[in-house]
Amino acid sequence: MEVTVGRSYVVTGGGRGIGRAVAERLLGDAGTGGVVAIERDPDALAWVRDHPAGSRVRTVIGDASDEAVAERAADAAQEAGVLTGWVNNAAVFRDASVHSDSTRVLLDLVSANLAPAxxxxxxxxxxxxxxxxxxxxxxxxxxxxxxxxxxxxxxxTAKAAIEGLTRALAVEYGPRGVRVNAVAPGSVRTERYDEFLAGQDAGTAARIEREMSLLHPLGRVARADEVAAAIVHLLSEDAGFINGATVPVDGGRSVLARDPEAHDS
Incomplete structure (x- = not known):
């Protein structure tokens, strides 16, 4: 009797937001043997316990920039099936500027976002x-x-470097069967986004929501599952000839030019 081995995937930052949405979408595919979620915060992975397909999720607690953590995740994925895809989603959000922060702080923050990828x-x-x-x-x-x-x-700076890394690896390893792509979301309604709005008074929150609708031609921010859908497509065989691309998943935000003379139609 032939035994079918499922595909397995690693998703960094898999506890919340886009990372969780990617993991859940992959779990919806019957061909997925397992998903390994790397996450720094164990509490963020509580969703796994109650998920109908939670038995196919393996979790690795740690920093995605740590090679030992990444190796543990790869081992777990290969135990679950044929390692087919890897999603580098983990990120750190902290504002900093050259006039107010040291170059050491700036470089550390660049590394915090670039190193995991x-x-x-x-x-x-x-x-x-x-x-x-x-x-x-x-x-x-x-x-x-x-x-x-x-x-x-x-x-x-880090995100621009990640797009450069994507192109470099795509041309170096494409001939050996490895495709590397990126997605570039606009604003996304994640837990972090909702928590930020919840911390504002009603008037400020409404103003922010209005501004977000104006920044995105579709009139709203993205849902995490919409970004996840694009990511999972790029992992799939249906995207087998897409390599070295950065796909905007931003509702048109990146192509919008706000005209000061424009008026509502």
Whole structure:
């Protein structure tokens, strides 16, 4: 009797937001043998216990930039099936500027966002090559990689570097069956987004929501599952000839030019 071995995946920052949405979408595929979620905060993984497919989720608690943590996740994924995809989603959000923070602080913040992606890419590529199976990597960038927001210098810099890393690895390892792509979300309604709004008074929260609707031509911020859908597509065989791309998943935010003379139609 032939035994079918399922596909397995690693998702960093898998406890909340986009990372959790990716994990849950992958679990909805009958061909998924297992999903390994890397997460620094154990409490963020409480959803796994009550999830109908929670038995197919393995968790690794730790920093996604730590090579030992990434290796443990890769081991767990290969125990669950054929390691097929790796999603580098983990990120750190902290504002900093060159006029008010030391270069050491700025570099540390750049590294906090770039290092997890680099570590994840390196681990995934090595495992794909060793297994001879090929595979797909998706890095989570941001619209800020190309359209900077004041006060976010380290985050903007790191996300731009992640897009460069995506292109570099795509051309180096594409010939060996490894595809590397990125998605660049706009604003996304995650737990962090909702917590931020909840901390504002009603008038301020309404003003922020209005501004967000104006920034996104679709008139709203994204849901995490909408970003996850794009990521899972890029991991799939249906995206088998997409390599080295950064796909905007931002409702048109990155192509919007706010005209000061414009008026509502």
């Amino acid at each position: 680099l570590t994840g890419c390196a681990t995934a590529v090595r495992r794909f090559l060793a297994a001879g199976t090929g595979g797909a990597i998706v890095n989570v960038s941001s619209h800020q990689a190309r359209r900077a927001v004041p006060g976010c210098t380290p985050y903007v």
